[in-house]
Amino acid sequence: MWPLIRGTLSGIVGYMVGALIATLTTTSTFSGEFALVLGFVFGLLGWLFGIGMWNAWGREWVGLTPKTEKAEGWRRYLRFNTDHKVIGAQYLVTMLIVFLLAGLVAMAMRAELASPGQNLFTADVYNKVMSMHGILMIAVAVAGILGAFGNYLVPLMIGADDMAFPRINALGYWMVPPVAIALLAAPLVGSFDAGWTAYPPLSVLNGDGQVLFNVAVIAFGLSSILGGLNIVATVITMRAPGMTWSKLPIFVWAAFAASILSLTVTQFFAASLIMILLDRIAGTTWFGAPGGGTALLYEHVFWFYSHPAVYIMVLPGMGVILEIISHFSRKPLFAYKAVVVSFLSIAGIGSVVWAHHMFTSGMAQNLEGPFMALTEAVSIPTGVIFLAAVGTLWRGKLWFQTPLLLAFFWIFQFLIGGITGVFLADFVTDLSLHDTYFVVAHFHYTIVGGSIFALMAGTFYWFPKVTGRMYNEKLGKIFATWFFVFFQLTFIPLFWVGLNGMNRRVATYQDNLGGVNRFASMMAMIMGLSFVLFVVNLLWSAKFGPVAPANPWNARTLEWQVSSPPPEHNFPSPPSVDGGPYDYGVVGAPTHLREVADPVG
Amino acid sequence: MKKDIVNATLLWIVLSILGWILVLNWNIFPPALAREARIVDDAFNLLTVLAVPVFTFVVAILIYAAFRFRSPGGLEDGPPIQDTGRILTAWLVVTIALAGGILINPGFVGMSEVRGEGGADxxxxxxxxxxxxxxxxxxxxxxxxxxxxxxxxxxxxxxxxxxxxxxxxxxxxxxxxxxxxxxxxxxxxxxxxxxxxxxxxxxxxxxxxxxxxxxxxxxxxxxxxxxxxxxxxxxxxxxxxxxxxxx
Structure with a gap:
């Protein structure tokens, strides 16, 4: 616990110093906006140095010997630990906690929306609650799979002993708790009510809490960039002998493609948020029309990140699902090479489609056609992912364990998300559907369907590897089915209310939509309850579940060829790779992990 | 193997017909009081009609696979069907044709209709x-x-x-x-x-x-x-x- 306490103390001291400097040098009060910004920056640095960055790393910068603070058992998770498996587990637990928290917030939203008038909240509070739900869930979707499985599995799957930059990896993770604290503390200073999209001028004019939103999200973005950098570098430089690019497990390819995006586009979100901070604090007028700025500038820069961000969320999900489908169908992944090309194409084309979020914004008319065309072009590589999924399932030997069940659900939901996405890519229908509940339903199908269901599937699939114990299969299947069924019952009606005049981000709506909304709210509550099963299953099984063998799924990829959980440096001796990762049923195919010949014998 | 393809295709056709019956009969829109509203609703309906067979194709395979291709235990391997390129090519041809088709109509056609002629009363x-x-x-x-x-x-x-x-x-x-x-x-x-x-x-x-x-x-x-x-x-x-x- 000592590193945590030390980090907290030095974080508080850092905050005080930053806020004090701001108070003394400007007209800002101690709880004013500039003090919040400078306090957060110094507090973040104080926390990082205190938690262990100084001992493990900083000391080297001034010529001292770095100290590593070893710990065993659960204590190793509560410190600056550079083991990628520890970091993956840290991300998984953190993101699941944030997910459950943001899910509770969603339940409060649905309670408000269960009937037309103002019920639980004032309209003002509802906007703040909605904004909190939005940004927390975005964080989970961005860093859930990539942070947890990307860190835990990429080195194992490519036969490496760790990530390329282990200390940057630990640094990236430990930036997350201050981000969460800043977001959750925002209600103390007026909260933020501009949604996760934070469009100015609203986000320039609203309460001080917006400042905490901005600094927190910028810090989270930096963590995301560092994580992306690390995965890209690891895949390029750390592959075991024989692990050629064409033998990479498909999840590694997906994480690689998503990481290229994190590494290259996250800066744009940070830049747009910094511009808002400058407008608020320094009096610049990037977005204020009276000073010569324009609100449209923000929309372009913001969506330049935030549309590709959808693929940062969903590409790793595709990787997890295709991985599971191949192993549980016991067939080679269908059209592997086409999937790889599709991942990279989705990342590439996905970076140049952002203005389809702006068809109603009043941007130049000549942009509308090209952005519609590019957006619809994304459906072609995305279609290949579906071909790979159903092609692999076809005539397979399907072993319906919880991960495969969730993979089936994933395909169904991402299919609905993809198809309804076409209605939003189409210029004419988007003019109607934009900013309505149709969009809300669509992106929940895409992000919950495409990212969260894959996070759940991966959690069950790799649970034996991470914990060394088996989860309860029956409870797992009941949870998966429960979550899936009530997800449909919640969100299908929301497509309808969107078509019938309900816009998004409202606490109240027209009376005629009350019945359908009440139904959706009730179904949402039941859906939320399913997570009791999820949590109970995982917590109980982690402690009392039957001991897992090294390879309970009889899968070929490298992570299953080492003990559960894997030894500290992953492989007892440096591995080398022979056959492909998915050569199920291929006569005479060599194993994926080459048996290392005894050098003496 | 032939039998599987025939059965799954039949399932796809049945689901598609059911889907078309559903979407051609529903009335999910509120009153349309303007020329532009009709253009939007027509575009929505066209996209829905085209979406039905795409949706049911994947769903038919999911349902068929879930019932016909089970083998608990993870011990038996499936046939190592490799992509020969022909299926992928056919798939790409169909998806490119679909994407290109909707890009023209309702895409550009609808865009030009909804913008209409210049000038106003x-x-x-x-x-x-x-x-x-x-x-x-x-x-x-x-x-x-x-x-x-x-x-x-x-x-x-x-x-x-x-x-x-x-x-x-x-x-x-x-x-x-x-x-x-x-x-x-x-x-x-x-x-x-x-x-x-x-x-x-x-x-x-x-x-x-x-x-x-x-x-x-x-x-x-x-x-x-x-x-x-x-x-x-x-x-x-x-x-x-x-x-x-x-x-």
Whole structure:
């Protein structure tokens, strides 16, 4: 616990110093906006140095010997630990906690929306609650799979002993708790009510809490960039002998493609948020029309990140699902090479489609056609992912364990998300559907369907590897089915209310939509309850579940060829790779992990 | 193997027919009171009809696989079917054709239809501010959503010149019964063209209203205004009435 306490103390001291400097040098009060910004920056640095960055790393910068603070058992998770498996587990637990928290917030939203008038909240509070739900869930979707499985599995799957930059990896993770604290503390200073999209001028004019939103999200973005950098570098430089690019497990390819995006586009979100901070604090007028700025500038820069961000969320999900489908169908992944090309194409084309979020914004008319065309072009590589999924399932030997069940659900939901996405890519229908509940339903199908269901599937699939114990299969299947069924019952009606005049981000709506909304709210509550099963299953099984063998799924990829959980440096001796990762049923195919010949014998 | 393909194809066809019966008979839209609303609904329906076989294709394989290809235990390997390139090529041809097809219609065709010919019969100014709308009628009278309603003549091409107060925030001018919307941005004037084709009032259907569609703060949900689409003579009378009141 000592590193945590030390980090907290030095974080508080850092905050005080930053806020004090701001108070003394400007007209800002101690709880004013500039003090919040400078306090957060110094507090973040104080926390990082205190938690262990100084001992493990900083000391080297001034010529001292770095100290590593070893710990065993659960204590190793509560410190600056550079083991990628520890970091993956840290991300998984953190993101699941944030997910459950943001899910509770969603339940409060649905309670408000269960009937037309103002019920639980004032309209003002509802906007703040909605904004909190939005940004927390975005964080989970961005860093859930990539942070947890990307860190835990990429080195194992490519036969490496760790990530390329282990200390940057630990640094990236430990930036997350201050981000969460800043977001959750925002209600103390007026909260933020501009949604996760934070469009100015609203986000320039609203309460001080917006400042905490901005600094927190910028810090989270930096963590995301560092994580992306690390995965890209690891895949390029750390592959075991024989692990050629064409033998990479498909999840590694997906994480690689998503990481290229994190590494290259996250800066744009940070830049747009910094511009808002400058407008608020320094009096610049990037977005204020009276000073010569324009609100449209923000929309372009913001969506330049935030549309590709959808693929940062969903590409790793595709990787997890295709991985599971191949192993549980016991067939080679269908059209592997086409999937790889599709991942990279989705990342590439996905970076140049952002203005389809702006068809109603009043941007130049000549942009509308090209952005519609590019957006619809994304459906072609995305279609290949579906071909790979159903092609692999076809005539397979399907072993319906919880991960495969969730993979089936994933395909169904991402299919609905993809198809309804076409209605939003189409210029004419988007003019109607934009900013309505149709969009809300669509992106929940895409992000919950495409990212969260894959996070759940991966959690069950790799649970034996991470914990060394088996989860309860029956409870797992009941949870998966429960979550899936009530997800449909919640969100299908929301497509309808969107078509019938309900816009998004409202606490109240027209009376005629009350019945359908009440139904959706009730179904949402039941859906939320399913997570009791999820949590109970995982917590109980982690402690009392039957001991897992090294390879309970009889899968070929490298992570299953080492003990559960894997030894500290992953492989007892440096591995080398022979056959492909998915050569199920291929006569005479060599194993994926080459048996290392005894050098003496 | 042949049998599997035949059965799954049959399942696909049955599901598609059921899906088409569903989507061709449903009426999920609120009243469409404008030329543009019909263009939007037609585009939506066309996309839905095309989406049905795509959706049912994947669903048919999922259902068929879930029932016919089970083998518990993870011990037996499936046939190592490798992609020979032919299926992938066929798949790409179909998806490119579909994407290209919808890009042309409803994509570019709808875009050109909804923009329509230049010029307008009536020009009406719209100003959003937190949290009300101000309508500027052609006779120079302003009416706000606090006290008034938006009255429009039927069968006239109306040009809305939309803006937001400056400084204020972004709003979005949306009339659900007309479907389309356009943002009101501080410091800019955006335009939207609508030709109402049927008379109607908010009392008849709550979708005959102006609704702010871009999050603008605490009054966002209630930033709305009743709309009444009337015959030309009634519109002229209304203009005279507000002029008399205003003068």
């Amino acid at each position: 009536v020009v009406i100014g719209v100003t959003g501010q937190r949290w009300s709308w101000t309508i500027s009628y052609p006779n120079g009278v302003d009416v706000t959503s606090y006290t008034g309603e938006l009255v429009l003549p039927v069968d006239q091409r109306i040009q809305f010149d939309i803006t937001s107060l400056d400084p204020d925030v972004i709003h979005s001018f949306w009339i659900p019964a007309f479907r389309i919307k356009k943002d009101a941005v501080p410091g800019r004037i955006t335009q939207m063209f609508i030709t109402p084709t049927e008379t109607g009032t908010f009392a008849e259907d709550p979708n005959v209203r102006v609704q702010c569609a871009e999050l603008c703060g605490q009054g966002h949900a209630q930033m709305s205004m009743k709309v009444r689409v009337v015959e030309q003579a009634e519109f002229d009378a209304y203009l005279d009435e507000i002029l008399a009141e205003g003068g």
